[in-house]
Amino acid sequence: MTSTLTPPSTTAGPSRVRRVGALARGELRLFLRNRTAVVNSVVLPLLLVGAVPALDLGGDLPLGPQLLTSAVGVTLVFLTYYNLVATFVSRREDLVLQRMRTGELTGPEVLLGTAAPSLLVTLGQVALVAVGVTALGEWSAPVDPVLPLVALLGGMAVVSVLAVASTLFTRTPESAQITTLPLMLASTSLSGLLYPISGFPDTLATVARLLPVTPVIELLQLGLAGRTWDGDVVDAGGAWSAAGLPLAVLAGWLVVGLVAARGFRWAPRR
Amino acid sequence: MHPTAPRPSPAAPTAPAPAVEVHDLRRSYGDFEAVRGISFEVRPGEVFALLGVNGAGKTSALEVLEGLAPAGGGTVRVLGADPVRERSRVRPHLGVLLQSSGLPGDLTVTETLRTWAGTLSDPRPVEEALEQVQLTGRADVRVRSLSGGERRRLDLALALLGRPTVVVLDEPTTGLDPESRRQVWRLVHDLVADGAAVVLTTHHLEEAEELADRVAVLRAGQIVLAGTQAEIAETQPATIRFTLDDDAPQPPLPAAAQVVDRGRRTEWHTRALQPVLAELLAWAAEHRVVLRELEARAASLEQAFLAVAAGTESTPAGSARADSTRAVTAPAA
Numbered sequence: 136m137t138s139t140l141t142p143p144s145t146t147a148g149p150s151r152v153r154r155v156g157a158l159a160r161g162e163l164r165l166f167l168r169n170r171t172a173v174v175n176s177v178v179l180p181l182l183l184v185g186a187v188p189a190l191d192l193g194g195d196l197p198l199g200p201q202l203l204t205s206a207v208g209v210t211l212v213f214l215t216y217y218n219l220v221a222t223f224v225s226r227r228e229d230l231v232l233q234r235m236r237t238g239e240l241t242g243p244e245v246l247l248g249t250a251a252p253s254l255l256v257t258l259g260q261v262a263l264v265a266v267g268v269t270a271l272g273e274w275s276a277p278v279d280p281v282l283p284l285v286a287l288l289g290g291m292a293v294v295s296v297l298a299v300a301s302t303l304f305t306r307t308p309e310s311a312q313i314t315t316l317p318l319m320l321a322s323t324s325l326s327g328l329l330y331p332i333s334g335f336p337d338t339l340a341t342v343a344r345l346l347p348v349t350p351v352i353e354l355l356q357l358g359l360a361g362r363t364w365d366g367d368v369v370d371a372g373g374a375w376s377a378a379g380l381p382l383a384v385l386a387g388w389l390v391v392g393l394v395a396a397r398g399f400r401w402a403p404r405r
Numbered sequence: 406m407h408p409t410a411p412r413p414s415p416a417a418p419t420a421p422a423p424a425v426e427v428h429d430l431r432r433s434y435g436d437f438e439a440v441r442g443i444s445f446e447v448r449p450g451e452v453f454a455l456l457g458v459n460g461a462g463k464t465s466a467l468e469v470l471e472g473l474a475p476a477g478g479g480t481v482r483v484l485g486a487d488p489v490r491e492r493s494r495v496r497p498h499l500g501v502l503l504q505s506s507g508l509p510g511d512l513t514v515t516e517t518l519r520t521w522a523g524t525l526s527d528p529r530p531v532e533e534a535l536e537q538v539q540l541t542g543r544a545d546v547r548v549r550s551l552s553g554g555e556r557r558r559l560d561l562a563l564a565l566l567g568r569p570t571v572v573v574l575d576e577p578t579t580g581l582d583p584e585s586r587r588q589v590w591r592l593v594h595d596l597v598a599d600g601a602a603v604v605l606t607t608h609h610l611e612e613a614e615e616l617a618d619r620v621a622v623l624r625a626g627q628i629v630l631a632g633t634q635a636e637i638a639e640t641q642p643a644t645i646r647f648t649l650d651d652d653a654p655q656p657p658l659p660a661a662a663q664v665v666d667r668g669r670r671t672e673w674h675t676r677a678l679q680p681v682l683a684e685l686l687a688w689a690a691e692h693r694v695v696l697r698e699l700e701a702r703a704a705s706l707e708q709a710f711l712a713v714a715a716g717t718e719s720t721p722a723g724s725a726r727a728d729s730t731r732a733v734t735a736p737a738a
Contacts, residue, residue: 153523238567309440
């Protein structure tokens with residue numbers, strides 16, 4: 136046989152979207168075959184979402200926006216963030232990530248494909264709650280539809296990169312239960328998800344507003360109900376002018392997460 | 406630089422351009438220098454084997470070829486491009502089998518192949534890949550239920566799924582039963598027949614003997630021997646062994662031989678096997694001495710490997726190393 140040397144070229148292979156999609160489909164299949172993961176991902180967050188308004192911890196949002204805000208906050212923290220840390224770590228320790236890196240997928244593509252089931256479930260949960268809110272007759276037109284979308288997608292991006300960063304100090308999937316606690320606790324207690332930030336002392340409120348999940352809650356409340364973090368009622372224009380700080384905080388955490396994620400290890404420590 | 410340069414056509418009398426070029430490669434982990442300046446080239450249609458004991462630096466060197474780690478020093482080119490910085494140019498043509506790698510247990514063999522194929526530029530059909538590693542009968546079995554050998558063969562099918570022209574195999578047959586090992590060998594023979602350049606590591610000398618056109622022995626991060634199997638074997642002296650009866654006279658030691666072990670069994674080492682043996686036989690005939698259990702053997706790859714790989718003996722001679730360097734770089738012009 137002739138021995139020809141194919142000169143390297145960026146061949147017209149599958150587009151980035153298609154090749155990430157191929158990996159995502161495989162991951163989704165794996166996810167659906169893991170019954171525990173499916174139940175945990177679907178049932179638990181829904182229970183929590185229902186529990187938040189039932190706790191009635193103050194705040195004066197109408198039920199519809201309140202449920203949706205809880206849905207996004209709870210899913211991002213308990214489902215997206217936690218699942219991603221556990222998934223990335225177990226894939227790393229099982230040497231699956233290292234193998235993925237020997238193919239044509241780039242590093243970020245491998246992580247995105249691996250994260251796909253968790254990200255899809257996140258979107259599904261929020262959609263489910265939106266349908267539920269409508270069914271309860273509690274749906275009200277958002278003051279501004281863009282801000283909640285930015286909150287949801289931006290929030291997914293931030294917790295995803297923070298999950299990648301969290302694998303730096305997580306050795307096993309089991310230890311993810313411990314290493315994810317700081318962000319989970321801070322996000323549930325200080326983000327405005329459970330208790331309104333307006334009730335905090337000034338210094339604590341300022342610190343709380345700089346945490347990664349707080350801007351997501353703030354933007355949702357602004358967009359869905361026109362409520363600022365300290366309880367003022369505003370229109371769409373007012374919502375946008377109040378959105379400056381939360382948008383900046385969200386972007387800031389995205390950058391922090393991306394920088395930290397550069398230290399990601401693809402293989403277990405030797 | 407290289408990538409756009411016109412390459413000689415396959416019909417041209419000159420050897421094809423190297424598919425893999427490694428020059429003075431170095432890698433360190435903290436203070437520990439795992440790879441200390443190694444160089445080699447691999448051409449299309451050629452199998453190059455890196456031999457060495459565990460910890461000699463084989464995997465550390467391969468990781469740079471595979472684009473998984475940057476070189477600490479020196480240069481590595483795969484198809485003329487840097488495997489780390491020009492990853493997207495190299496990857497579609499590179500097949501990698503890691504020494505150990507994981508697969509999700511809950512996908513079937515076919516699903517695993519299909520998922521991987523979806524990420525590649527030019528995948529071979531899944532059925533063909535299954536046949537290639539003789540897993541057709543196990544297509545619908547979950548990876549979790551495969552035997553170790555079957556999983557390794559699936560690993561190999563994944564590495565070859567993108568029709569690579571450069572294939573890196575890190576201990577491809579470790580842990581395989583003899584039959585699976587032979588299957589892998591056949592696959593490697595097919596790959597090079599189709600013009601692929603193959604780099605493999607192994608600590609089975611039999612495997613290197615079976616597959617490799619050229620061999621380099623790595624010790625403590627350095628290549629201590631390199632060349633074809635014959636060239637490497639030649640770095641070691643040939644051996645003559647015989648046993649004399651108690652009342653027999655001792656043969657005179659030819660100038661070109663050294664005595665290694667003089668007891669009941671005599672062992673001579675020589676780099677001039679034929680004349681030394683002729684001299685010995687002539688002496689025995691003349692003195693009517695019977696050389697019992699007479700053996701005369703040229704050096705083997707194994708002997709050379711054992712002599713240098715573990716560092717029990719220093720590199721045979723400065724000239725051997727120079728020879729080996731020439732052997733590696735000679736075809737380049």
